[in-house]
Amino acid sequence: MKPSDEFELNAFVDGELSADQQAEWLEAMRADPELARQACELGQLKAQIRLAYGSPPQVRRRNADKVRESWRAVAASVTLLAVGLVSGWLLHAGNPGEKTANAGRFVVLDADGRGQAPAVAADEETRIVFHLTNADQTVAGELLDEVEGMLNAYAADGHPLRVEVVSHSEGLDLLRESLSGHKERIHQLAMRFSNLTFVACKNTIDRLKVERGIEVKLIPDAEVIDSGVSHVVKRQREGWSYIRV
Amino acid sequence: MSESKTNLFGSFGRRRRLQRQIGAERDRLYRIAWSWCHDSYQADDLVQETLARALAKVDNLREESRLQVWLTQILANLHRDHYRRTQPETGQDTDLLPSRDDPEEHADRTQLITRTRRAIGLLNDDQRQVLTLVDLAEFSYADTAMILNVPVGTVMSRLSRARRRMREILQQQGIGHADVVPLRRPQ
Numbered sequence: 001m002k003p004s005d006e007f008e009l010n011a012f013v014d015g016e017l018s019a020d021q022q023a024e025w026l027e028a029m030r031a032d033p034e035l036a037r038q039a040c041e042l043g044q045l046k047a048q049i050r051l052a053y054g055s056p057p058q059v060r061r062r063n064a065d066k067v068r069e070s071w072r073a074v075a076a077s078v079t080l081l082a083v084g085l086v087s088g089w090l091l092h093a094g095n096p097g098e099k100t101a102n103a104g105r106f107v108v109l110d111a112d113g114r115g116q117a118p119a120v121a122a123d124e125e126t127r128i129v130f131h132l133t134n135a136d137q138t139v140a141g142e143l144l145d146e147v148e149g150m151l152n153a154y155a156a157d158g159h160p161l162r163v164e165v166v167s168h169s170e171g172l173d174l175l176r177e178s179l180s181g182h183k184e185r186i187h188q189l190a191m192r193f194s195n196l197t198f199v200a201c202k203n204t205i206d207r208l209k210v211e212r213g214i215e216v217k218l219i220p221d222a223e224v225i226d227s228g229v230s231h232v233v234k235r236q237r238e239g240w241s242y243i244r245v
Numbered sequence: 246m247s248e249s250k251t252n253l254f255g256s257f258g259r260r261r262r263l264q265r266q267i268g269a270e271r272d273r274l275y276r277i278a279w280s281w282c283h284d285s286y287q288a289d290d291l292v293q294e295t296l297a298r299a300l301a302k303v304d305n306l307r308e309e310s311r312l313q314v315w316l317t318q319i320l321a322n323l324h325r326d327h328y329r330r331t332q333p334e335t336g337q338d339t340d341l342l343p344s345r346d347d348p349e350e351h352a353d354r355t356q357l358i359t360r361t362r363r364a365i366g367l368l369n370d371d372q373r374q375v376l377t378l379v380d381l382a383e384f385s386y387a388d389t390a391m392i393l394n395v396p397v398g399t400v401m402s403r404l405s406r407a408r409r410r411m412r413e414i415l416q417q418q419g420i421g422h423a424d425v426v427p428l429r430r431p432q
Contacts, residue, residue, distance in 0.1 A: 006405050006409075007401045007402065007405055010384070010401065010404055010405050011401065014379060014386070014404075016385065016386050025275055041412065042408060045380070045408060045412070045415075046380045048357065048361050049361060049365070049376065049377065049380040049381055050380065051354075051357065051358060051361070052357075052358045052361035052362050052365070053276050053279065053280045053362075053377065054276070054287070055379050056275065056276055056279035056280070056288070057279075057285050058275075058285060058289075059288075059289040061283045061288055069298065086403060135293075135297065136300075137297060137300055137301050138264075138300070173297060178294060178323075178327065179294060179297045179298075179302070181297070181298075181301030181302075212286050212289075212290060213286065213287075214290060214296075
């Protein structure tokens with residue numbers, strides 16, 4: 001069979017021919033059983049391939065899931081801790097006598113109690129760590145909106161602020177060269193605000209390498225710390241406010 | 246923030262709908278990805294990356310009816326850029342065997358699946374991709390050409406060679422051929 005005939009026989013089997021061409025081939029097959037056999041064989045091969053790949057094996061993630069769950073448990077307790085701390089400080093903040101002692105920790109209400117611009121003593125720096133564990137780039141985008149708005153507001157008011165975005169577990173995607181949907185934006189923010197840091201968790205990077213053979217390449221604006229969880233816990237001990245995303 | 250959020254949610258009804266549709270394509274993309282690399286971890290990564298990219302670039306999709314072609318194009322590009330060059334062409338891959346919980350009465354079917362997967366594993370990357378895009382994913386030649394960024398004539402010649410090679414390999418493997426597949430990544 002000439003290559004062009006072979007191409008066309010394939011096209012016949014794949015339904016790529018016009019009605020006229022199909023009729024010609026059907027006619028030819030009636031006259032030539034060998035041709036009919038070849039067409040039939042091609043049709044069988046198609047069916048065989050669909051069968052072979054209909055239900056491919058899925059990733060066995062039991063270990064990874066366990067790890068993820070334990071991260072989740074740690075993060076949940078960290079969140080509870082944060083909520084406890086914040087409520088504590090808010091309650092204390094209501095007492096004028098103790099206000100000085102708590103200045104610079106975490107107070108979200110402004111002087112009028114309206115809650116937009118965080119109220120801190122003018123000489124105290126507000127420090128916030130955002131803990132990103134979500135791979136959804138829309139959520140990450142909203143986080144960046146939040147961070148940018150906050151940095152702008154503080155800069156406008158002349159209040160000192162430091163912000164860290166710690167990306168960990170699935171949140172690491174934000175800082176991965178191949179996956180981040182916000183590379184350029186992060187770069188611009190990092191250039192504009194020296195008080196903003198993007199931090200990647202090395203444990204997560206190592207885990208991806210060991211478990212899934214992925215060599216993670218980070219965007220240039222990311223810094224690396226050993227453990228995302230230890231880092232946010234440390235930051236809380238140092239008095240940073242913690243917000244999990 | 247609240248203003249940007251309002252804009253975000255107000256003007257992106259299309260975006261939300263597409264995001265849902267993109268999520269619903271996961272299984273289909275996984276089947277294609279797995280047929281290319283025969284490795285569940287790699288296939289899963291490919292699909293994750295494809296979905297992440299698609300979600301980030303969803304506004305670039307002009308015709309919604311072309312969603313499947315567009316997604317598969319992203320998958321093919323990622324496969325070409327990140328995986329093909331790093332993987333040695335072994336022809337024998339990790340999890341070629343169908344899952345072990347297949348009932349014994351399906352031994353013939355299981356063997357057929359194994360033999361077909363192994364034969365596809367012996368094709369070169371170009372032939373394997375064209376064959377699975379046409380036969381498994383059921384894309385037209387024109388869509389396959391677009392996904393792989395090659396002319397339609399190239400799709401036809403690769404397909405033709407791939408099927409000829411498949412027939413040769415399958416004919417060489419008689420029934421009762423020992424199904425011994427080396428595992429590249431022991432667990």
